[in-house]
Amino acid sequence: MIKKILIGISRHPKRFLLAIAFGYASLWTVLEPIFSIANLKTTGYNCPYLICYILISLIIGLIVIYPKRKVQFDLKNTNTKVEIEFGDLFATTGHKVISASEFFDSKIGKPVSPKSLQGIFIERVLGGHANILDDAVNSQLAGKHTETIQRIDGKTLKYDIGSTITIEHNQSIYFLFSLTNTDYDCNANSTPSLMLKALDGLWNKVRTEGNGADINLPLIGNGLSRIGLPPSQLLQLTLISLLKAAKERDLSSTIRIVLTKDMFDKIDLEIIKNNWQ
Template sequence: MRKKIITGIRRHPKRFLLAIVFGYTVLWTFFEPLFSILEIKPTGYNCWFLLAYVIASLIISFIVVYPEKMVKFNLTNTNTKVEIVFGDLFTADGHKVISVSEFFDSKIGKPVSPKSLQGIFITKILGGHTNIFDDAVNAQLAGQEIETVQRVDGKSIKYELGTTITINHNQSLYFLFALTNTDNDCNANSTPSLMLKALEGLWNKVRIEGNGIDINLPLIGNGLSRVGLPPSQLLQLTLISLLKSAKEIDLSSTIRIVLTEDMFDKIDLEIIKNNWE
C-alpha cells in the first residue's frame, strides 16, 4: 500500500498538496464551531488537536491520490464497453485472449517459454496436454498456412499474423491469435504496425465467436512479444485498434484488459480513462 500511495503522490503532487490544505480547512471549519457550541475548550491540548488535524488531513490526501485499480468507460459512438483492471487473466470471468507466435508452437521450453501466458495456459490450464492445442490448430487452420519454414525447434508451418483459433476448456473459451514473428533462435518480435494487424484478426474472430460474452485480454505486446513500446502506449494502441474495429462493425460486448500488478506504477488508469471518456 505504501508503494501505491507514493506512486499516487508522484503522479499528482499538486492534488496531494491541495487535498492536505482542503482537508485541514474543512476539519477546522467543522470542529471549531462545534467546540464553541458544545463549550469544549481544548486549553492545554492545542498541539494535540493541531496534530490530529494534520494527521486527518494527510489521511484524506492519501485517499484522494490513491491510484485507481479499475476504470470503466464506453468507446465513443459504439456499443463496446471497456474495463481496465489489475488482476489475474486466468481467474477473470468470460472469454480469454492469449497471444502466440505465427507458428502456433506448443513445445514448452523452446520455443514456448513456460513464463509466457501461452506457456502457463498449456501447462496449467491444459495440464501440459499439448495435443489439445495442436489438434485445435490442425483442425481450425487446415489449408491456411502461408509458407513452410525449416526450423531447428518448433513447428514448420507459418501462418499470417492475426490468425486466431479458439479452444473451449473448463467452460471458458480461449482465443489464441498470432501476434509475433519468430527468428531462428525462437525469439519473438513484433512492431506496432504488425500488432495492429494481428489485433484486427483477433477482433474479427471475437465478433464471430464471442457471442456478446466479456472478453478478457492481457496487455498485448508486453514482455516477450517485444513490440518496443512502453506499457502505457501499448494499452493506448490496443484501445485504438479496438475503437477502429468497433466502429467498422459492431462489437457489442465488454472488453476487459487485465493488467499484472507490476504495471501499477507504469500505467495511470485515471489518465487513460480521461483520454477515452
C-alpha cells in the first residue's frame, strides 16, 4: 500500500497538496461553527485539535491521489464501453483474446514460452493438449494464404498477420490472433503498423463470432512481442484501433483490457480515462 501511495503522490503532487489544503479548510469551516453553537470550549486543546485536522486532511489527500485499479468509459459515438483493470485475464468473465505468432506455434519451449499468455493458455486451459490448437488452426485457416518457412524449431506454415482462430472452452471463446513475426531462431518481433493490422483482423473475428459478449484482452504488444513502445502507448494504440473498428460496425458491448500487476506503476488509468471520456 505504501508503494501505491508513493506512486499516487509522484503522479499528482499538486492535487495531493490541494486536497490537503481543501480538506483542512473544509474541516475548519464546518467544525468551528458547530463548536461555537454547541458552546464547546477548545481553549487549551489547540495543539491536539490542530493535529487531528492535519491528520484528517492528510487522509483526504491520500484518498484523492490513491491510484485507481479500474476505470470505465464509453467510446464516443459507439455502442462500446471500455473497462481497464488490473487482474488475471484467465479469471475474467466473458470471451478472451490471446496473441500468437504468424505460425500459430503450439510447442511449449523454444517456439512458445511457458511464461507467455499463449503458453499459459495451452498448459492451463487446454491442459497441455496442444493438438486442440493445431486442429483449430488447420480447420479454420484452411485455404488461407500461407508461406512455407523453415526455422530452427516449430511449425513451418506461416499465415498472414491478423489471421484469427477461435477455441471454445468452458463457455468462453478464446480468440487467438497472429500478432508477431518470428525469425529463424523463433524470436518474435512486431511493429506498431503490424499491431494495427493484427488488431483489425481480430476485431473482424470478434464482430462475427463474439455474439456481443464481453471481450477480455491483455495489453497487446507487451512483453515478448517486442513492438518497442512503452506500455501506456501500447494501450493507447489498442484504444485507437478499437475506436476505429467500433465506428465502422458494432463490436461487443464491453471491451475489457486486463493489465498485469507489474503495469501498475507504468500506467495511470485516470489519465487514460480523462483522455478518452
